Protein backbone atom coordinates (compact mmCIF):
# COMPACT_ATOMS: atom_id res chain seq x y z
CA UNK A 1 0.00 0.00 0.00
CA UNK A 2 1.39 3.40 -0.94
CA UNK A 3 -0.11 6.70 0.23
CA UNK A 4 0.53 10.33 -0.58
CA UNK A 5 -1.86 12.34 1.58
CA UNK A 6 -5.32 11.55 0.27
CA UNK A 7 -3.97 10.22 -3.01
CA UNK A 8 -3.56 6.55 -3.46
CA UNK A 9 -1.96 4.23 -5.89
CA UNK A 10 -4.64 1.83 -7.18
CA UNK A 11 -3.79 -1.79 -7.10
CA UNK A 12 -7.22 -3.28 -7.62
CA UNK A 13 -7.45 -5.27 -10.81
CA UNK A 14 -10.72 -6.89 -11.78
CA UNK A 15 -10.32 -9.90 -13.97
CA UNK A 16 -12.05 -10.22 -17.36
CA UNK A 17 -14.35 -13.00 -16.05
CA UNK A 18 -15.71 -10.65 -13.42
CA UNK A 19 -13.55 -11.98 -10.63
CA UNK A 20 -10.91 -9.82 -9.04
CA UNK A 21 -7.47 -10.32 -7.72
CA UNK A 22 -6.87 -9.71 -4.05
CA UNK A 23 -5.31 -6.26 -4.56
CA UNK A 24 -6.72 -3.26 -2.78
CA UNK A 25 -7.46 0.47 -2.91
CA UNK A 26 -7.46 3.21 -0.37
CA UNK A 27 -10.99 4.61 -0.13
CA UNK A 28 -13.13 6.57 2.30
CA UNK A 29 -15.91 4.65 4.02
CA UNK A 30 -18.82 6.95 4.81
CA UNK A 31 -19.28 7.61 8.55
CA UNK A 32 -16.07 5.74 9.31
CA UNK A 33 -12.91 7.07 7.71
CA UNK A 34 -10.07 6.22 5.42
CA UNK A 35 -9.82 2.50 4.81
CA UNK A 36 -7.88 0.03 2.75
CA UNK A 37 -10.53 -1.77 0.71
CA UNK A 38 -9.76 -5.25 -0.55
CA UNK A 39 -11.68 -7.71 -2.66
CA UNK A 40 -11.11 -11.40 -3.10
CA UNK A 41 -13.23 -14.41 -3.96
CA UNK A 42 -14.87 -14.30 -0.49
CA UNK A 43 -15.99 -10.70 -0.75
CA UNK A 44 -15.05 -7.25 0.42
CA UNK A 45 -13.01 -6.40 3.46
CA UNK A 46 -11.73 -3.11 4.74
CA UNK A 47 -9.44 -1.91 7.45
CA UNK A 48 -9.47 1.51 9.02
CA UNK A 49 -6.13 3.11 8.32
CA UNK A 50 -6.16 5.14 11.54
CA UNK A 51 -6.56 1.96 13.56
CA UNK A 52 -3.02 1.04 12.63
CA UNK A 53 -1.76 3.74 15.01
CA UNK A 54 -4.65 4.54 17.36
CA UNK A 55 -6.11 2.48 20.15
CA UNK A 56 -9.68 1.34 19.53
CA UNK A 57 -11.41 2.45 22.69
CA UNK A 58 -14.59 4.49 22.95
CA UNK A 59 -14.09 8.22 23.11
CA UNK A 60 -16.83 10.77 23.85
CA UNK A 61 -19.49 8.24 22.82
CA UNK A 62 -17.90 7.37 19.47
CA UNK A 63 -17.97 3.64 18.81
CA UNK A 64 -14.75 1.72 19.22
CA UNK A 65 -13.21 0.66 15.93
CA UNK A 66 -13.53 -3.02 16.78
CA UNK A 67 -17.33 -2.69 16.71
CA UNK A 68 -17.37 -1.36 13.14
CA UNK A 69 -17.98 -3.91 10.38
CA UNK A 70 -14.82 -4.88 8.58
CA UNK A 71 -16.17 -6.69 5.59
CA UNK A 72 -19.02 -8.39 3.81
CA UNK A 73 -19.10 -11.72 2.01
CA UNK A 74 -19.94 -11.65 -1.69
CA UNK A 75 -22.82 -14.02 -0.98
CA UNK A 76 -24.28 -11.38 1.37
CA UNK A 77 -24.11 -8.54 -1.19
CA UNK A 78 -27.23 -8.07 -3.30
CA UNK A 79 -26.43 -4.81 -5.15
CA UNK A 80 -23.64 -2.36 -5.89
CA UNK A 81 -24.64 1.11 -7.12
CA UNK A 82 -22.63 4.07 -8.35
CA UNK A 83 -24.05 7.22 -6.71
CA UNK A 84 -22.00 10.02 -8.31
CA UNK A 85 -20.32 12.99 -6.69
CA UNK A 86 -21.34 13.97 -3.15
CA UNK A 87 -20.40 14.16 0.50
CA UNK A 88 -18.69 11.42 2.47
CA UNK A 89 -18.67 11.86 6.23
CA UNK A 90 -15.40 11.09 7.92
CA UNK A 91 -15.80 10.55 11.63
CA UNK A 92 -12.34 9.60 12.81
CA UNK A 93 -8.73 10.27 12.44
CA UNK A 94 -6.71 13.43 12.38
CA UNK A 95 -9.51 15.52 10.82
CA UNK A 96 -11.77 16.10 13.79
CA UNK A 97 -13.39 14.21 16.64
CA UNK A 98 -16.77 15.44 15.31
CA UNK A 99 -15.94 14.47 11.76
CA UNK A 100 -15.78 16.30 8.46
CA UNK A 101 -17.63 16.01 5.17
CA UNK A 102 -15.51 15.58 2.06
CA UNK A 103 -16.77 15.74 -1.53
CA UNK A 104 -15.88 12.86 -3.81
CA UNK A 105 -17.30 10.17 -6.15
CA UNK A 106 -19.12 7.39 -4.35
CA UNK A 107 -20.59 3.92 -4.68
CA UNK A 108 -22.77 1.94 -2.31
CA UNK A 109 -22.61 -1.75 -1.50
CA UNK A 110 -25.98 -3.15 -0.38
CA UNK A 111 -26.05 -6.35 1.60
CA UNK A 112 -27.18 -8.22 4.68
CA UNK A 113 -26.00 -7.68 8.20
CA UNK A 114 -26.35 -10.76 10.36
CA UNK A 115 -25.88 -10.57 14.05
CA UNK A 116 -24.07 -13.51 15.67
CA UNK A 117 -26.26 -13.37 18.75
CA UNK A 118 -29.59 -12.94 16.96
CA UNK A 119 -29.43 -14.58 13.54
CA UNK A 120 -32.84 -13.37 12.40
CA UNK A 121 -34.32 -11.08 11.27
CA UNK A 122 -31.77 -10.09 8.67
CA UNK A 123 -30.87 -6.41 8.59
CA UNK A 124 -30.19 -4.27 5.54
CA UNK A 125 -26.62 -3.04 5.43
CA UNK A 126 -25.28 -0.27 3.19
CA UNK A 127 -21.64 0.71 2.94
CA UNK A 128 -20.82 3.83 0.93
CA UNK A 129 -17.26 4.18 -0.28
CA UNK A 130 -15.81 7.34 -1.77
CA UNK A 131 -12.81 8.27 -3.89
CA UNK A 132 -11.85 11.49 -5.61
CA UNK A 133 -11.19 9.66 -8.87
CA UNK A 134 -14.31 8.78 -10.88
CA UNK A 135 -12.59 5.96 -12.73
CA UNK A 136 -11.57 4.23 -9.54
CA UNK A 137 -15.17 4.20 -8.29
CA UNK A 138 -16.48 2.99 -11.65
CA UNK A 139 -13.92 0.24 -11.77
CA UNK A 140 -15.02 -1.02 -8.35
CA UNK A 141 -18.70 -0.85 -9.29
CA UNK A 142 -18.22 -2.67 -12.60
CA UNK A 143 -15.95 -5.27 -11.08
CA UNK A 144 -18.20 -5.99 -8.13
CA UNK A 145 -21.28 -6.18 -10.34
CA UNK A 146 -19.51 -8.54 -12.71
CA UNK A 147 -18.70 -10.77 -9.73
CA UNK A 148 -22.30 -10.61 -8.49
CA UNK A 149 -23.47 -11.70 -11.95
CA UNK A 150 -21.45 -14.87 -11.50
CA UNK A 151 -23.19 -15.73 -8.21
CA UNK A 152 -25.28 -18.82 -8.88
CA UNK A 153 -28.99 -19.11 -8.30
CA UNK A 154 -29.89 -15.45 -8.02
CA UNK A 155 -33.22 -14.61 -9.68
CA UNK A 156 -33.41 -12.20 -12.62
CA UNK A 157 -37.11 -12.30 -13.42
CA UNK A 158 -39.96 -12.94 -10.98
CA UNK A 159 -43.73 -12.94 -11.02
CA UNK A 160 -45.08 -11.26 -7.87
CA UNK A 161 -48.63 -11.71 -6.59
CA UNK A 162 -49.74 -9.14 -4.03
CA UNK A 163 -52.86 -9.80 -1.93
CA UNK A 164 -53.85 -6.22 -1.00
CA UNK A 165 -56.29 -7.29 1.73
CA UNK A 166 -54.07 -9.84 3.39
CA UNK A 167 -53.70 -9.74 7.18
CA UNK A 168 -54.49 -6.24 8.37
CA UNK A 169 -54.90 -5.06 4.77
CA UNK A 170 -51.22 -4.22 4.44
CA UNK A 171 -50.30 -6.40 1.44
CA UNK A 172 -49.67 -3.53 -0.94
CA UNK A 173 -47.76 -1.45 1.60
CA UNK A 174 -45.63 -4.47 2.47
CA UNK A 175 -44.74 -4.92 -1.20
CA UNK A 176 -43.96 -1.21 -1.60
CA UNK A 177 -41.61 -1.43 1.38
CA UNK A 178 -39.54 -4.24 -0.11
CA UNK A 179 -39.81 -3.42 -3.84
CA UNK A 180 -36.67 -1.19 -3.76
CA UNK A 181 -34.62 -4.21 -2.70
CA UNK A 182 -35.66 -5.96 -5.91
CA UNK A 183 -35.00 -2.93 -8.14
CA UNK A 184 -31.59 -2.31 -6.54
CA UNK A 185 -30.73 -5.97 -7.14
CA UNK A 186 -31.88 -5.53 -10.78
CA UNK A 187 -34.47 -8.28 -10.45
CA UNK A 188 -37.29 -7.73 -12.95
CA UNK A 189 -40.73 -8.15 -11.39
CA UNK A 190 -44.11 -8.60 -13.02
CA UNK A 191 -46.48 -7.51 -10.26
CA UNK A 192 -50.08 -8.72 -10.16
CA UNK A 193 -52.24 -7.21 -7.43
CA UNK A 194 -55.09 -9.67 -6.93
CA UNK A 195 -58.62 -8.40 -7.34
CA UNK A 196 -60.44 -11.37 -5.81
CA UNK A 197 -59.99 -14.75 -4.21
CA UNK A 198 -58.93 -17.21 -6.90
CA UNK A 199 -57.21 -14.61 -9.11
CA UNK A 200 -53.70 -15.92 -8.41
CA UNK A 201 -54.88 -19.53 -8.80
CA UNK A 202 -56.30 -18.74 -12.23
CA UNK A 203 -53.12 -17.05 -13.43
CA UNK A 204 -50.88 -19.84 -12.14
CA UNK A 205 -52.99 -22.67 -13.52
CA UNK A 206 -53.55 -21.12 -16.93
CA UNK A 207 -50.13 -19.65 -17.69
CA UNK A 208 -48.30 -21.71 -20.30
CA UNK A 209 -45.26 -23.64 -19.16
CA UNK A 210 -43.22 -21.74 -21.71
CA UNK A 211 -44.14 -18.43 -20.11
CA UNK A 212 -43.72 -19.81 -16.60
CA UNK A 213 -40.25 -20.99 -17.55
CA UNK A 214 -39.31 -17.42 -18.44
CA UNK A 215 -39.53 -16.61 -14.71
CA UNK A 216 -37.11 -17.78 -12.05
CA UNK A 217 -39.95 -18.05 -9.59
CA UNK A 218 -43.10 -16.67 -8.10
CA UNK A 219 -43.37 -14.45 -5.03
CA UNK A 220 -46.49 -14.29 -2.85
CA UNK A 221 -47.02 -11.18 -0.77
CA UNK A 222 -49.62 -12.40 1.68
CA UNK A 223 -50.35 -15.11 4.22
CA UNK A 224 -50.25 -18.89 4.26
CA UNK A 225 -53.67 -19.09 2.61
CA UNK A 226 -52.53 -16.96 -0.29
CA UNK A 227 -49.39 -19.02 -0.79
CA UNK A 228 -51.57 -22.14 -0.69
CA UNK A 229 -53.69 -20.72 -3.51
CA UNK A 230 -50.62 -20.03 -5.67
CA UNK A 231 -49.13 -23.45 -4.89
CA UNK A 232 -52.38 -25.16 -5.93
CA UNK A 233 -52.56 -23.09 -9.11
CA UNK A 234 -49.00 -24.20 -9.91
CA UNK A 235 -49.28 -27.89 -9.00
CA UNK A 236 -52.86 -28.77 -9.99
CA UNK A 237 -52.34 -28.81 -13.74
CA UNK A 238 -48.67 -29.85 -13.64
CA UNK A 239 -48.01 -32.38 -10.88
CA UNK A 240 -48.75 -35.84 -12.20
CA UNK A 241 -48.83 -38.59 -9.57
CA UNK A 242 -51.09 -41.42 -8.52
CA UNK A 243 -53.50 -40.53 -5.75
CA UNK A 244 -52.77 -41.59 -2.19
CA UNK A 245 -54.51 -44.73 -0.87
CA UNK A 246 -58.26 -44.56 -0.47
CA UNK A 247 -59.72 -44.73 3.02
CA UNK A 248 -60.21 -48.42 3.86
CA UNK A 249 -64.00 -48.31 3.87
CA UNK A 250 -64.13 -46.61 0.50
CA UNK A 251 -64.26 -49.72 -1.61
CA UNK A 252 -66.41 -48.71 -4.54
CA UNK A 253 -64.54 -49.25 -7.81
CA UNK A 254 -61.26 -49.57 -6.03
CA UNK A 255 -58.85 -51.66 -7.97
CA UNK A 256 -56.33 -53.35 -5.73
CA UNK A 257 -53.19 -53.38 -7.79
CA UNK A 258 -50.73 -53.58 -4.95
CA UNK A 259 -52.33 -55.83 -2.37
CA UNK A 260 -53.27 -52.74 -0.40
CA UNK A 261 -55.79 -49.92 -0.47
CA UNK A 262 -54.29 -48.33 -3.55
CA UNK A 263 -56.51 -46.52 -5.96
CA UNK A 264 -55.60 -46.10 -9.61
CA UNK A 265 -55.75 -42.46 -10.57
CA UNK A 266 -56.74 -43.27 -14.15
CA UNK A 267 -60.06 -44.66 -12.95
CA UNK A 268 -61.19 -41.56 -11.13
CA UNK A 269 -63.38 -38.83 -12.48
CA UNK A 270 -61.79 -35.51 -11.55
CA UNK A 271 -64.29 -33.44 -9.74
CA UNK A 272 -65.14 -30.08 -11.17
CA UNK A 273 -64.33 -27.56 -8.49
CA UNK A 274 -67.32 -26.35 -6.58
CA UNK A 275 -66.96 -23.03 -4.90
CA UNK A 276 -69.90 -23.41 -2.55
CA UNK A 277 -68.95 -26.92 -1.57
CA UNK A 278 -65.42 -26.50 -0.25
CA UNK A 279 -64.96 -22.76 -0.11
CA UNK A 280 -61.87 -22.91 -2.27
CA UNK A 281 -61.72 -19.84 -4.42
CA UNK A 282 -61.65 -21.41 -7.84
CA UNK A 283 -63.44 -20.31 -10.91
CA UNK A 284 -64.06 -23.57 -12.76
CA UNK A 285 -65.23 -22.14 -16.07
CA UNK A 286 -62.24 -19.82 -16.46
CA UNK A 287 -59.85 -22.50 -15.38
CA UNK A 288 -61.16 -25.00 -17.91
CA UNK A 289 -61.29 -22.45 -20.71
CA UNK A 290 -57.77 -21.23 -20.25
CA UNK A 291 -56.33 -24.70 -20.10
CA UNK A 292 -58.17 -25.65 -23.26
CA UNK A 293 -56.97 -22.52 -25.00
CA UNK A 294 -53.41 -23.44 -24.10
CA UNK A 295 -53.68 -26.90 -25.54
CA UNK A 296 -55.73 -25.82 -28.56
CA UNK A 297 -53.47 -23.00 -29.60
CA UNK A 298 -51.79 -25.32 -32.06
CA UNK A 299 -48.48 -24.96 -30.27
CA UNK A 300 -47.32 -27.75 -28.02
CA UNK A 301 -46.65 -26.37 -24.57
CA UNK A 302 -43.25 -27.00 -23.04
CA UNK A 303 -42.77 -29.46 -20.22
CA UNK A 304 -42.33 -28.15 -16.73
CA UNK A 305 -40.49 -30.58 -14.55
CA UNK A 306 -41.55 -30.93 -10.92
CA UNK A 307 -39.63 -30.85 -8.63
CA UNK A 308 -37.76 -28.00 -10.27
CA UNK A 309 -34.51 -26.80 -8.72
CA UNK A 310 -34.38 -23.52 -10.62
CA UNK A 311 -37.97 -22.36 -10.26
CA UNK A 312 -38.61 -21.27 -6.68
CA UNK A 313 -41.32 -19.70 -4.58
CA UNK A 314 -40.84 -16.72 -2.34
CA UNK A 315 -43.16 -15.55 0.40
CA UNK A 316 -43.19 -12.03 1.77
CA UNK A 317 -45.24 -12.20 4.95
CA UNK A 318 -48.31 -10.00 5.12
CA UNK A 319 -51.00 -12.39 6.36
CA UNK A 320 -52.80 -13.27 9.57
CA UNK A 321 -50.78 -16.47 9.72
CA UNK A 322 -47.32 -16.67 8.21
CA UNK A 323 -46.15 -20.05 9.53
CA UNK A 324 -44.44 -21.08 6.27
CA UNK A 325 -42.28 -17.95 6.25
CA UNK A 326 -41.34 -18.34 9.92
CA UNK A 327 -40.36 -21.98 9.38
CA UNK A 328 -38.32 -21.27 6.25
CA UNK A 329 -36.61 -17.96 7.10
CA UNK A 330 -36.72 -18.00 10.92
CA UNK A 331 -38.56 -14.72 11.04
CA UNK A 332 -41.82 -13.02 10.09
CA UNK A 333 -40.10 -10.11 8.48
CA UNK A 334 -40.74 -8.86 4.91
CA UNK A 335 -37.17 -7.53 4.56
CA UNK A 336 -35.62 -10.84 5.64
CA UNK A 337 -37.82 -12.62 3.09
CA UNK A 338 -36.94 -10.15 0.32
CA UNK A 339 -33.22 -10.61 1.05
CA UNK A 340 -33.56 -14.42 0.93
CA UNK A 341 -35.16 -14.00 -2.50
CA UNK A 342 -32.70 -11.59 -4.13
CA UNK A 343 -29.71 -13.51 -2.71
CA UNK A 344 -31.12 -16.65 -4.36
CA UNK A 345 -31.37 -18.86 -1.28
CA UNK A 346 -32.83 -22.30 -1.83
CA UNK A 347 -34.56 -24.78 0.42
CA UNK A 348 -36.71 -27.77 -0.50
CA UNK A 349 -40.18 -28.07 0.93
CA UNK A 350 -42.34 -31.16 1.35
CA UNK A 351 -45.86 -30.80 0.05
CA UNK A 352 -48.87 -32.87 1.12
CA UNK A 353 -51.25 -33.98 -1.56
CA UNK A 354 -54.70 -34.22 0.00
CA UNK A 355 -57.51 -36.03 -1.79
CA UNK A 356 -61.21 -35.96 -1.01
CA UNK A 357 -63.08 -39.13 -1.99
CA UNK A 358 -66.74 -39.16 -2.95
CA UNK A 359 -69.09 -41.20 -5.08
CA UNK A 360 -71.55 -39.60 -7.44
CA UNK A 361 -75.23 -40.71 -7.51
CA UNK A 362 -74.17 -42.82 -10.52
CA UNK A 363 -71.58 -44.58 -8.34
CA UNK A 364 -68.59 -43.02 -10.03
CA UNK A 365 -65.60 -42.21 -7.90
CA UNK A 366 -64.95 -38.50 -7.66
CA UNK A 367 -61.74 -37.12 -6.34
CA UNK A 368 -60.78 -33.57 -5.54
CA UNK A 369 -57.05 -32.97 -5.14
CA UNK A 370 -55.51 -30.17 -3.07
CA UNK A 371 -51.99 -29.43 -1.93
CA UNK A 372 -50.91 -28.16 1.47
CA UNK A 373 -47.47 -26.83 2.41
CA UNK A 374 -47.88 -26.50 6.15
CA UNK A 375 -50.86 -28.20 7.72
CA UNK A 376 -54.09 -30.13 7.25
CA UNK A 377 -56.37 -30.26 10.29
CA UNK A 378 -59.82 -31.51 11.21
CA UNK A 379 -62.09 -31.11 14.24
CA UNK A 380 -60.88 -28.22 16.40
CA UNK A 381 -58.86 -26.78 13.49
CA UNK A 382 -61.70 -27.05 10.98
CA UNK A 383 -64.14 -25.48 13.47
CA UNK A 384 -61.82 -22.56 14.21
CA UNK A 385 -61.54 -21.73 10.51
CA UNK A 386 -65.32 -22.04 10.03
CA UNK A 387 -66.02 -19.89 13.09
CA UNK A 388 -63.41 -17.29 12.17
CA UNK A 389 -65.03 -16.71 8.76
CA UNK A 390 -67.99 -15.14 10.62
CA UNK A 391 -65.68 -12.52 12.13
CA UNK A 392 -63.54 -11.51 9.14
CA UNK A 393 -64.15 -7.85 10.01
CA UNK A 394 -62.05 -8.37 13.18
CA UNK A 395 -58.90 -8.93 11.12
CA UNK A 396 -56.25 -11.35 12.45
CA UNK A 397 -57.75 -11.17 15.96
CA UNK A 398 -60.68 -13.23 14.70
CA UNK A 399 -58.56 -16.36 15.16
CA UNK A 400 -58.12 -15.71 18.91
CA UNK A 401 -61.82 -15.11 19.31
CA UNK A 402 -62.87 -18.10 17.19
CA UNK A 403 -60.30 -20.32 18.94
CA UNK A 404 -61.71 -19.42 22.35
CA UNK A 405 -65.29 -20.06 21.23
CA UNK A 406 -64.42 -23.44 19.75
CA UNK A 407 -62.34 -24.39 22.80
CA UNK A 408 -65.27 -23.61 25.10
CA UNK A 409 -67.54 -25.87 23.05
CA UNK A 410 -65.11 -28.79 23.50
CA UNK A 411 -66.58 -30.89 20.72
CA UNK A 412 -65.21 -34.26 19.76
CA UNK A 413 -65.67 -36.10 16.47
CA UNK A 414 -65.90 -39.79 15.73
CA UNK A 415 -63.51 -40.84 13.02
CA UNK A 416 -61.27 -43.58 11.74
CA UNK A 417 -57.71 -42.80 10.80
CA UNK A 418 -55.26 -45.20 9.17
CA UNK A 419 -51.60 -44.35 8.75
CA UNK A 420 -48.55 -45.98 7.27
CA UNK A 421 -46.30 -46.89 10.15
CA UNK A 422 -42.60 -46.74 9.43
CA UNK A 423 -40.66 -49.27 11.53
CA UNK A 424 -37.90 -46.93 12.55
CA UNK A 425 -40.28 -44.26 13.77
CA UNK A 426 -39.25 -43.53 17.35
CA UNK A 427 -42.33 -41.37 17.99
CA UNK A 428 -44.62 -44.30 17.35
CA UNK A 429 -42.65 -46.81 19.40
CA UNK A 430 -42.28 -44.31 22.21
CA UNK A 431 -46.03 -43.94 22.21
CA UNK A 432 -46.46 -47.66 22.72
CA UNK A 433 -44.10 -47.70 25.70
CA UNK A 434 -46.11 -45.02 27.42
CA UNK A 435 -49.73 -46.00 27.12
CA UNK A 436 -50.27 -46.95 30.78
CA UNK A 437 -50.35 -44.70 33.79
CA UNK A 438 -51.25 -41.06 34.32
CA UNK A 439 -52.51 -38.49 31.85
CA UNK A 440 -49.07 -37.16 31.08
CA UNK A 441 -46.22 -39.22 29.70
CA UNK A 442 -42.85 -39.19 31.39
CA UNK A 443 -41.28 -35.82 30.61
CA UNK A 444 -37.90 -37.48 30.78
CA UNK A 445 -38.76 -39.75 27.90
CA UNK A 446 -36.33 -39.67 24.97
CA UNK A 447 -39.18 -38.22 22.99
CA UNK A 448 -38.42 -34.70 24.16
CA UNK A 449 -34.70 -34.61 24.69
CA UNK A 450 -33.76 -36.27 21.40
CA UNK A 451 -35.82 -34.11 19.15
CA UNK A 452 -33.81 -32.68 16.31
CA UNK A 453 -34.96 -29.31 15.14
CA UNK A 454 -34.76 -28.34 11.46
CA UNK A 455 -32.13 -25.66 10.80
CA UNK A 456 -30.16 -24.12 7.95
CA UNK A 457 -28.31 -26.93 6.09
CA UNK A 458 -30.35 -29.51 8.00
CA UNK A 459 -28.66 -32.93 7.79
CA UNK A 460 -31.98 -34.75 7.93
CA UNK A 461 -33.50 -32.74 5.07
CA UNK A 462 -30.32 -33.04 3.02
CA UNK A 463 -29.97 -36.80 3.54
CA UNK A 464 -29.78 -38.51 0.18
CA UNK A 465 -31.92 -41.58 0.94
CA UNK A 466 -34.69 -42.32 -1.52
CA UNK A 467 -33.74 -39.35 -3.62
CA UNK A 468 -33.30 -38.61 -7.28
CA UNK A 469 -30.23 -37.00 -8.74
CA UNK A 470 -31.80 -33.60 -8.15
CA UNK A 471 -31.61 -34.29 -4.43
CA UNK A 472 -35.33 -34.76 -3.98
CA UNK A 473 -37.72 -37.62 -4.14
CA UNK A 474 -40.93 -37.48 -6.07
CA UNK A 475 -41.86 -41.14 -6.15
CA UNK A 476 -45.17 -42.17 -4.65
CA UNK A 477 -44.21 -42.24 -0.99
CA UNK A 478 -46.73 -44.74 0.35
CA UNK A 479 -45.52 -47.51 -1.97
CA UNK A 480 -42.46 -47.86 0.24
CA UNK A 481 -42.13 -51.55 1.17
CA UNK A 482 -41.05 -50.79 4.76
CA UNK A 483 -44.34 -49.73 6.29
CA UNK A 484 -47.53 -51.34 7.49
CA UNK A 485 -50.94 -49.74 7.81
CA UNK A 486 -52.25 -49.15 11.33
CA UNK A 487 -55.76 -48.01 12.22
CA UNK A 488 -56.88 -45.70 14.99
CA UNK A 489 -60.57 -45.28 15.65
CA UNK A 490 -62.49 -43.29 18.24
CA UNK A 491 -63.56 -39.81 19.28
CA UNK A 492 -61.04 -37.11 18.53
CA UNK A 493 -60.93 -33.44 19.49
CA UNK A 494 -58.74 -32.94 16.47
CA UNK A 495 -56.87 -34.75 13.73
CA UNK A 496 -53.95 -32.79 12.34
CA UNK A 497 -51.16 -33.48 9.88
CA UNK A 498 -48.23 -31.06 10.03
CA UNK A 499 -45.98 -30.99 6.96
CA UNK A 500 -43.57 -28.58 8.68
CA UNK A 501 -43.28 -27.47 12.30
CA UNK A 502 -45.80 -24.62 11.75
CA UNK A 503 -44.13 -22.16 14.13
CA UNK A 504 -46.28 -19.12 14.68
CA UNK A 505 -46.94 -16.36 17.18
CA UNK A 506 -49.24 -18.60 19.21
CA UNK A 507 -46.99 -21.67 19.15
CA UNK A 508 -43.35 -20.50 19.14
CA UNK A 509 -41.95 -24.03 18.66
CA UNK A 510 -44.73 -24.92 16.26
CA UNK A 511 -47.36 -27.62 16.42
CA UNK A 512 -44.60 -30.22 16.07
CA UNK A 513 -41.21 -28.82 17.03
CA UNK A 514 -39.23 -31.65 15.41
CA UNK A 515 -40.94 -31.54 12.00
CA UNK A 516 -38.57 -30.95 9.08
CA UNK A 517 -38.94 -28.93 5.92
CA UNK A 518 -38.13 -31.79 3.56
CA UNK A 519 -37.72 -35.16 5.25
CA UNK A 520 -40.68 -36.74 3.43
CA UNK A 521 -42.85 -37.17 6.53
CA UNK A 522 -46.10 -35.84 7.85
CA UNK A 523 -46.61 -35.58 11.59
CA UNK A 524 -50.03 -36.96 12.30
CA UNK A 525 -51.32 -35.64 15.62
CA UNK A 526 -54.47 -37.30 16.95
CA UNK A 527 -55.93 -35.64 20.03
CA UNK A 528 -58.32 -38.10 21.60
CA UNK A 529 -61.32 -36.92 23.58
CA UNK A 530 -60.11 -35.93 27.04
CA UNK A 531 -61.25 -33.75 29.96
CA UNK A 532 -61.54 -30.06 29.12
CA UNK A 533 -58.82 -29.12 31.64
CA UNK A 534 -56.42 -31.65 30.14
CA UNK A 535 -56.96 -30.18 26.68
CA UNK A 536 -56.29 -26.72 28.06
CA UNK A 537 -53.05 -28.08 29.55
CA UNK A 538 -52.06 -29.39 26.12
CA UNK A 539 -52.85 -26.01 24.50
CA UNK A 540 -50.86 -24.22 27.21
CA UNK A 541 -47.86 -26.42 26.41
CA UNK A 542 -48.26 -25.54 22.73
CA UNK A 543 -48.11 -21.84 23.54
CA UNK A 544 -44.87 -22.19 25.57
CA UNK A 545 -41.36 -22.12 24.11
CA UNK A 546 -39.81 -25.48 25.05
CA UNK A 547 -43.22 -26.89 25.99
CA UNK A 548 -44.18 -30.56 25.59
CA UNK A 549 -47.62 -30.51 23.96
CA UNK A 550 -47.26 -34.06 22.64
CA UNK A 551 -46.35 -35.70 25.95
CA UNK A 552 -49.90 -36.53 26.94
CA UNK A 553 -51.61 -39.89 26.96
CA UNK A 554 -54.51 -38.54 24.92
CA UNK A 555 -52.13 -37.31 22.18
CA UNK A 556 -51.00 -39.74 19.50
CA UNK A 557 -48.09 -38.63 17.35
CA UNK A 558 -47.23 -40.64 14.24
CA UNK A 559 -44.54 -39.74 11.77
CA UNK A 560 -45.86 -41.09 8.49
CA UNK A 561 -45.68 -40.55 4.73
CA UNK A 562 -49.42 -41.17 4.23
CA UNK A 563 -52.72 -41.48 6.04
CA UNK A 564 -56.41 -41.93 5.36
CA UNK A 565 -59.38 -40.49 7.22
CA UNK A 566 -63.08 -41.25 7.42
CA UNK A 567 -65.50 -39.14 9.41
CA UNK A 568 -67.96 -41.41 11.19
CA UNK A 569 -70.27 -38.49 11.89
CA UNK A 570 -71.61 -35.68 9.71
CA UNK A 571 -68.75 -33.23 10.09
CA UNK A 572 -66.42 -32.80 7.19
CA UNK A 573 -64.56 -29.53 7.62
CA UNK A 574 -60.80 -29.54 7.12
CA UNK A 575 -58.38 -26.67 7.38
CA UNK A 576 -55.66 -26.77 4.68
CA UNK A 577 -52.98 -24.11 5.24
CA UNK A 578 -55.68 -21.95 6.83
CA UNK A 579 -58.19 -22.48 4.02
CA UNK A 580 -61.42 -24.39 4.35
CA UNK A 581 -61.81 -27.76 2.62
CA UNK A 582 -64.82 -30.06 2.94
CA UNK A 583 -63.99 -33.77 3.06
CA UNK A 584 -65.84 -36.59 4.75
CA UNK A 585 -63.37 -39.13 3.44
CA UNK A 586 -59.89 -38.01 2.75
CA UNK A 587 -56.42 -39.35 2.23
CA UNK A 588 -53.05 -37.65 2.08
CA UNK A 589 -49.49 -38.39 1.13
CA UNK A 590 -46.42 -36.24 1.31
CA UNK A 591 -44.03 -35.59 -1.59
CA UNK A 592 -40.53 -34.99 -0.40
CA UNK A 593 -39.08 -31.64 -1.50
CA UNK A 594 -41.73 -31.19 -4.18
CA UNK A 595 -41.11 -27.43 -4.45
CA UNK A 596 -38.19 -25.12 -3.76
CA UNK A 597 -38.42 -21.89 -1.83
CA UNK A 598 -36.23 -18.79 -1.86
CA UNK A 599 -35.25 -19.39 1.77
CA UNK A 600 -32.48 -21.01 3.76
CA UNK A 601 -34.36 -22.50 6.72
CA UNK A 602 -34.39 -21.05 10.22
CA UNK A 603 -30.91 -20.14 11.51
CA UNK A 604 -29.60 -21.90 14.59
Ligand SMILES: Nc1ncnc2c1ncn2[C@@H]1O[C@H](COP(=O)(O)OP(=O)(O)OP(=O)(O)O)[C@@H](O)[C@H]1O
Nearest residue numbers: 166167194195196197222223224225226319320321
Ligand atom coordinates in the same frame (compact mmCIF):
# COMPACT_ATOMS: atom_id res chain seq x y z
N1 LIG B 1 -57.91 -9.41 -3.67
C1 LIG B 1 -58.43 -10.34 -2.87
N2 LIG B 1 -59.60 -10.13 -2.24
C2 LIG B 1 -60.13 -11.05 -1.42
N3 LIG B 1 -59.56 -12.25 -1.16
C3 LIG B 1 -58.39 -12.51 -1.76
C4 LIG B 1 -57.76 -11.58 -2.63
N4 LIG B 1 -56.61 -12.10 -3.06
C5 LIG B 1 -56.50 -13.32 -2.47
N5 LIG B 1 -57.57 -13.56 -1.69
C6 LIG B 1 -57.86 -14.76 -0.86
O1 LIG B 1 -57.61 -14.51 0.51
C7 LIG B 1 -57.25 -15.73 1.14
C8 LIG B 1 -56.42 -15.45 2.38
O2 LIG B 1 -55.24 -14.79 2.03
P1 LIG B 1 -54.02 -14.61 3.04
O3 LIG B 1 -53.57 -15.92 3.53
O4 LIG B 1 -53.02 -13.76 2.36
O5 LIG B 1 -54.65 -13.71 4.15
P2 LIG B 1 -54.89 -13.87 5.66
O6 LIG B 1 -55.17 -12.51 6.17
O7 LIG B 1 -53.75 -14.60 6.30
O8 LIG B 1 -56.19 -14.68 5.61
P3 LIG B 1 -56.58 -16.09 6.19
O9 LIG B 1 -56.32 -15.96 7.63
O10 LIG B 1 -58.01 -16.20 5.77
O11 LIG B 1 -55.69 -17.11 5.50
C9 LIG B 1 -56.52 -16.50 0.08
O12 LIG B 1 -56.90 -17.83 0.07
C10 LIG B 1 -56.97 -15.88 -1.23
O13 LIG B 1 -57.75 -16.77 -1.98
